[in-house]
Amino acid sequence: MPKEPKHIAEAQKQRIRIKQKSANYVPGKVTLQVLGTGAQGAPRSVYMFSDQNRYLFNCGEGTQRLAHEHKTKLAKLEHIFVTQAVWRNIGGLPGTALTIQDVGVPQITLHGPEGLKDIFPATKRFVVLRDLKISMAECNENTVFEDSVMTVKYVLLKKGEMAKSVQVGIEKCEVGTSTNNPRRRRKRSLSQTQALIESDDTDYYAHERKRSKKPYKRRQSRSRSPTFNESGKRTSNGHESLQALTLPPTDLREASASVCFICRLQPRPGALDLDKCVRKGVPAGPLLGKLKNGEDVILEDGTQVKSSDVREPDDAGPVFIVVDCPDEEYLASLINNEELKKHQKFAKIDEDMAHVVVHFTPIKIMEHTEYRKWMDNFSPSTEHILVNEHNSCMGSVAVHRIQHKLNLLSMEIFPLLGDQGSPVLETIDGRQCKKFKTEIDLQNLKLDNASALLETDNNTWRQIGSLASYHLRPKKGFDSSSSVRLDLDEFVNETTSLTDFPAALKELQESLSLAKSNLTISDYPRIIFLGTGSCIPNKTRNTSGILLQISDSKNILLDCGEGTCGQILRFFGSTKGDQILTNIDAIYISHLHADHHIGLIGLLQGRRQALDRLDIDKEPLYLFAPKQILAWLNFYDKCFESIMDEFILIPNSDLLLDQTTFKKKEEVLNSLGLSNMNTCLVKHCPNAFGVALQDKIGYKITYSGDTMPSDNLIELGQNSHVLIHEATMEDELATEAVYKMHSTTSQAIEVGRLMQARHVILTHFSQRYAKLPRFNDNFADNVCIAFDNMQVRVEELPLIPLFYPALKIMFxxxxxxxxxxxxxxxxxxxxxxxxxxxxxxxx
CATH class of the missing domain: 1.20.5 (Single alpha-helices involved in coiled-coils or other helix-helix interfaces)
Structure with missing residues (x-):
């Protein structure tokens, strides 16, 4: 849980004191570390740390979760560098800002394209930053950032006409991010920005899209989907009507620059070699200090000792470059940039040559002939680190660790994850080696002691894992020894070696065998828990997300916390994950707290990418949500990237039980494979809803969202087959639960009893219950505990309570x-x- 403000204030004072002490010297250790590799479903982020400060380059969705797992200390983070204001680079900013506020960072400075800072006022309704100041550095060709660690020059890449020679043989860049045509805006006044982010005060209804005869295609013109008023008559357009009320008359959409960063560490005098001083006869005392500061000294016997004779060579400050060329339209600007050329083979002095280049550039562009030529212009000694979809490591060890343990209990309910991109430790001839397990058989994958190299034509590009590092000072180069790896044997042995576990496992298997013989289990509906934690993600529980599979071709997502799209790809693997994403036909958002919807943009983009990869034309999905969500989505669409064509908003308030105002309800439900769907207001925050869905077979599933015990929900969910209810607090924390308007475990179970639900699944646990919540006497045989990456068919629910004795031993x-x-x-x-x-x- 977030700390109280008084703790934050004290942490800020401590941080300022530490900073003042360290500001007067140049750090002796500086390292670049890959946090998020940019693999499909993983964030793109590179962390730079020194003795003094921390810096982050790009902050994709899921960055804070990886930072938490790998104990990446954010207390010294004060600068975030963003190459382009698109979700793949900024999706993790809101969550990361909350985290660094909590650890006492008083201010964060953003470096990147103009307008980047607008993301925070736009999210102020659900990301509250009372104790963290956000500032924006002026980033252009004439400004330089400098502190005691490094200087940074900004290079702005802009779209332009490509020469015919550049276009020859080019394959249109794969729509891998829905950002090939990023949408940005001209400089806005404060009143214009405010008009956008306050737009939820308008009276706006967007019910459904009238289906056209032709299949929906994203690459059609930007004309908006038609909407209907409450009487079912077509209006001009819901999205456009909102624009008229909230947008200034000028066109706010404009292609953005992509900002590259040329970074040089501050020069550092060579370290004093005490052995050499002793050999020269220099006594202990002030003479050592003079030599250290570069002064020559005279000894008592008249001998002159030169500083250069007893010091290591001075470090002029290595150069590293961060590059992001989003698509081929930026190539000319990249190739012709004179500032970048100064650090290639054209450099006038060796010290100006880049030591390492970090590429956020998509792999499709890196494979382009002109980009390769540009890379060849660097010195042969320059290292190249790719942080893009070329990599396969998603960065987390903890999720695999707990899943391998749970898999011992049931391979069906806790299947091993489809994410096989992290290196797995294997024992060969008595020694441990890393091996990448991927869905694609990479025959040219070479293994050595340092890293895995993937050869692509004439280039050899390193496929990296999270925590791979490049040591800039002292100069040690690339180091993969700290990269994350999966020791599968260790994960299993940690559990099987427990004294009482083998007997408990045997008893469980016997009980499961007997129970299954009395059940008839249909494949659907199936419930897959993608996130079962509250507030912020931790190592083992992501924030809220539940995938409800109505059939093999119809999926509905219930809530969409940060990283939900990545959770889907991790669970199913990239190939099956794409199929699942394309089959998500609806998303339900219970309320507008960040841990329930901040992953929505990433999911919409992920679905669009999957449709493009599989060459599928499909209608936009239905978004059931509080209508106030449109303010945020509309703002993002107008100022950053186009997303409004990916969904049709149906306000939750239009589906209230016995008050339905949505005239096209039956048509929508039929398209989703449902026979009914209703909502109710619950006790949590304004515009918080619960929902009950019923498939055509007759199964009724009720989801509480976040709420205190609610009579409305009890009425809505009467005779449900399954109640999925939040259980944020244990019973002894009932007072805290009331304060935060959540439920305790016993309260959630009681709601299920009152609505006569056959089964109750508890979820949305406080992160203090990272592995297991506390049990109590109310845990009857129809009460189930949800885990991340747990999949269960409705008829399997009686099996879950059988796991509890083994789970208590396991954890x-x-x-x-x-x-x-x-x-x-x-x-x-x-x-x-x-x-x-x-x-x-x-x-």
Whole structure:
């Protein structure tokens, strides 16, 4: 849970004191570290750390989760460099900002395209930054950023006409990000920006898209989908009507520049070699200090000792470059840039040659002949690090660790993940080696002690994993020894070696075998939990996301926290994941807290990319959400990238039980494979809804979203087959649950009993319950605990409670810690009550 403001204030003071102490010297250690590799479904982010400060280059969706898992300290992060204001680079900014605010960072400076900072006022309704100041550096060819660690020059790549020679043989860049035509705006006044982000005050309804005779294609013109008013009559256009009310008359969409960064570390004097000083007869004392500062000295016997004779060579400051050429329209600007040429083979002095180039450029552009020629103009000693979809490592070890453990209990309910891009440790001839497991058999994948290299024609490009590093100072070059790896044997042995686990597992298998013999299990509906945690993601529980598979071709997503698209690709693998994404025909958003919808843009883009990769034409999906979400989505569409053509908004309020105002409801439900769908208002925040869906077979599934116990929800979900209910707090934290308007486990179970639900699945756990929540006497045989990457068919739900004895043993250490904390809370409560009784008695 977020810290109280008084803790943040103290952390900020401590941070300022540390910064003041370190500001006067040039750090001796500086390292670039890949945090998110840019693999499909993974963020793109490179972390730079020194003795003093931390810097982040791009901040894709899911960055904060990887930072949390790998203990990447964000307390010293003050500068974030963004190459292009598109979701693949900025999707993680809101969540990361909340995290660094929590650890006491007082201010963050953004470096990148103009307008980048607008992302924060646009998200102010659901990302509250009271204790963190956001500033924007002026980034153009005439400005330079400088601190005690490095200087940074900005290089702006702009779209332009390509010469015929450049266009020869080019294959149109794959629509891998829905950002080939990024949409940006001219400089806006504060009032114009405010008009966009305040637009949820308008009276706006966008019910459904009237189906056209031709299949929907994204590459059609930007004409908006038709909408209908409450009587079912066609209006001019819902999106356009909102524009008229909220947008200034000028066209705010304009192709953006892509900002590249030329970074040079500050020069550092060579270190004093004490052995050489001793050999020269230099005594301990002030003479050493003079030599260290570059002064020559005279000894008592008249011998002159030159500073250059007892110091290591001075470090002029290595140069590294961060490049992002989004598509072929930027190639000419990249190739002809004179500032970049100064650090290629055309450099006048060796110190100006780039040591390493970090490429955020898409692989399709890197394969372009002109881009390769540009790369060849660097010195042969220059290293090239690719942070794009060429990589396959998604960066997390923790999700595989817990899934391999749970897989011991049931291979069907807890299947091994389709993400096989992380290197797996294997033992060959008595030594451990890394091996990449991928869905594609890469026959030219070479293994050595340092890294895996993937040969592509004349270029050899390194396929990297998260935490791969390049040591700039001291100069050690590329280092993959710290890259994440999966030790599958270790994951399993950690559990099987527990004293009581083998017996518990055997008993579970016998119980499952007996229980299954009495069940008839249909393939659908199937529920896949993509995120079961609250507030912020942690190593083992992502924020809210549930994939409801109505059939093999119809999927509905219930809530969409940060990283939901990546969770789908990790669970299914890239090939099957694309099929799943294309079959998502509806997304339901329960309310507008960030942990329930901040992943929506990434999911819309991911679906579009999958449709393009599979060459499928399909209608936009239906977005069931509070209508106020349109302010955020419309703002993003107008100022950053086009997304409004990817969905049709149907306000949750139009599906209220017994108050449905949506005239086209039956047509929409038929297209989703549903016979009914209704919502209700619940007790959490304004415009928070619960939902009940019923498929054509008759299964009724109710989802609470976030709420305190709600009579509306009980009425809505009467006689449900499944109630999926939040259980953020344990029972002893009922007071905190009321304060934050959440439910305890017993309250959620009681709601299920009152609505006569056959099964209750608890989810949305506080991150204090990272592995397992606390059980209590109310856990009946119809109560299930959800885990990330758990898939269950409705008829399988009676099996889940059978796992609990084995789960308690599997996570015994974690569970004992929960019990210990509960005892401490109880003792503290008793002491407080005793003191209050004494005060009352004395008065």
């Amino acid at each position: 015994a250490e974690h569970y004992e810690e929960l019990e210990h904390k509960a005892v401490k809370r109880q003792l503290k409560s008793e002491r407080q009550a005793s003191l209050e009784r004494k005060v009352v008695k004395n008065t």
